Amino acid sequence: MAGRSLTTTLALAFAGTTIAVFALVGSVLYFALERQVTHQDDDEIVLAARHTRRLANELRSFDDVRAHADRLTSQVLGNTALSMDVRDSDGNMLSSHNTADGATSMLAPLVATQRVAQAERITDTAIVETQQGSRMPVRGLATDALLADGSAVTIVIARDMTDRWLLLDHYRDRLYGAGFGGMLLAFLMSWMLVHESLRPLRELAAHAAAITVDRLHAHMKIDDAPRELAVVIASLNAMLDRLAGGFQRMSQYTADLAHDMRTPLANLRGSTEVALARPRGVEEYQALLESNLEECERLSRMIESVLFLARAEHPQFVTHMKTLDAHAELARVADYFEGIADDAGVKVRVLDARRIDNKTNSENESETSGSAFRADAELFRRAVSNLLANAIRHTPRGGKITLSAQPERAAESLRVSVANEGSHIDPSALERVFDRFYRADPARRTAPAGPASTGLGLAIVRTIMELHGGSAFAESDETGTRFILLFPLKRK
Incomplete structure (x- = not known):
């Protein structure tokens, strides 16, 4: 089954990110506008209640309230959403304005318990909100006022929030439209951008x-x-x-x-x-x-x-590593090839480098244990045997082959050398002599001396050295050829 399109997936991700950002920003703006509008309306209600109570305090009796009703209601004139009524202590209506929609009556249940006393300062904390059924909510407050004769009246200022809700609903609808449109635009632009960005991948x-x-x-x-x-x-x-x-x-x-x-x-x-x-x-x-x-x-x-x-x-591939004495191992291999070397008319000599090291630097011998190193015994013998067999094949009768092993100057590796007298190998062929079936001189394949070659001996030598983490290389000049194996030495 084919997987999802990367272009479509990224475009949908960008579109989803866009709508999430729009939703977050739109919500912040919407609630900020709602708080600002509500705060503005609350300030208007508080100011109207303060002025009305101050005017009521200047009137002498209930009759003055009825007579100067226009003066009291002037505080809510000019705003059709505001309504006001003034009642005596028995609940009788003394003055009212714009109460046909019943906004002030919706606040009546709250008047008895939440109205502001004459001695208290009117603030927006006194404003309450109520809603009946499916009607829009009404916000307002009630406050007591004392007339000059000591009589108390109750002033109720209410504001119908219908226009504000319609404004906020219209604003919210616009946010929804802008968010949906922005999402579609983001999806289309993202799809085109991603599709173009992935063009090198399609070419690839x-x-x-x-x-x-x-x-x-x-x-x-x-x-x-x-x-x-x-x-x-x-x-x-x-x-x-x-x-x-x-x-x-x-x-x-x-x-x-x-x-x-x-x-x-x-x-x-x-x-x-x-x-x-x-x-x-x-x-x-x-x-x-x-x-x-x-x-x-x-x-x-x-x-x-x-x-x-x-x-x-x-x-x-498993190797069995153990500590070996390189000189003893070389002597073992030389003894094995003694008969073959005699038949080929060459001499094999093992150079004891430990004696040389003892004469030059006894401390170095104590650190490296002479020619001691860690290797797989069978693989080491096979590598040296392949080099020795190769040397016997290419050494003229009466020639000499020298085997030696000694630590490098820094004592970081053991240098095992198989040197033979013979024809010079071209420098361009030295790096390839370890390739499989490679022969620097095709005529050598018919060399009578030594065992027959399979063309894989030196390749096996290089593989064995790689298994030991070492290296193998060859040197050749007019005096002869030297195959060198470098085994790493690990200090304790």
């Missing part, structure tokens, strides 16, 4: 869709790409470079493997066809079987090396 997707195995070298390039997307493009291009290199190495590896396996298979088939061409003696068949056995062993070593490299590249 189109470029990625056009990349195939045959076009891994084609880099993605987007004109005017934003900085955030430029990082992604750079990462994708770097990934494509790695994939292209991996495919190239895999293709080369497959071709080399097929080529190297074809040679022993061709030898097996050719020698067998020749043997079957006519009847032969027992000795000839025995020689054929021995030759075929050598080719089978060569294929077996090649397959074993390929399987080792495949397992070593797995993240869960």
Whole structure:
């Protein structure tokens, strides 16, 4: 099922944010306007009540109140929403204005309990609000006033809030309209902006869709790409470079493997066809079987090396690390290759670097324990064996091979060296000699000395060093070639 559109999702998010902001701002403005209008009306009610009470205090009797009713009601003239009535202590109406809508009568239940006494100051805190049924609310207050003869009257000032509610309702409706319109506008503008902003991403997707195995070298390039997307493009291009290199190495590896396996298979088939061409003696068949056995062993070593490299590249490959004596391990490997070296006419010598270290710096020996280091014994022996076998193959008869191990000056790594006398390797080939099936000199593959090469020995050496967190490199000059392994030393 297809996911939601990112453009639509972001546009809806922006629209939702806009309507939320509009709702917040509109609510603040609405309630601010309501408070301002209410405060203004309350001030008008308070002023009218104060002036009316002051005028009533100047009248002498109820008759004066009736006679000067116009003077009292003049305080609420000019505002049709205001109404007033003046009653005696028995509730009889003495004067009234604009009471047809019953605004003052709605406040009557509150007069007995919440009216302002003559001695009290009239403030907006005395204003009450009431509502009957579906009618608009009425705000107002009641206050006592003493006439000159000592009689008390009650003055009720009320304001019908219908016009204010209609004003606020109209204002609220406008806010709703503005908010809804702003949301639609924000959605449309956000959709267009996001759609345009995501254009480089669509172009990137189109470029990625056009990349195939045959076009891994084609880099993605987007004109005017934003900085955030430029990082992604750079990462994708770097990934494509790695994939292209991996495919190239895999293709080369497959071709080399097929080529190297074809040679022993061709030898097996050719020698067998020749043997079957006519009847032969027992000795000839025995020689054929021995030759075929050598080719089978060569294929077996090649397959074993390929399987080792495949397992070593797995993240869960397990190494059994322990403390080893490099000199003792080198001596063990040299003893194993003694017969092969004698057949090839070369001498293998293990240089005891510990004695040199004892003469030059005894303190250094105590810190590093001479040639002690931590490594997987089997893998270390295999790496040195591969280097020694390679050296035997390429050392002329009568030559000499030297094995040595000694700490580096800073004692941060152990340097294991396999040096042999032989032909010089071109500097351009030194970095590639550890590649799988790579040979600096194709003629060497037919070298009679030493065991037959599978073309994977040095590649296995490099893989073993990577498993140990070390490195492997080669040096070559006119005096010979040196393969060097650097094992890291961990101080306690």
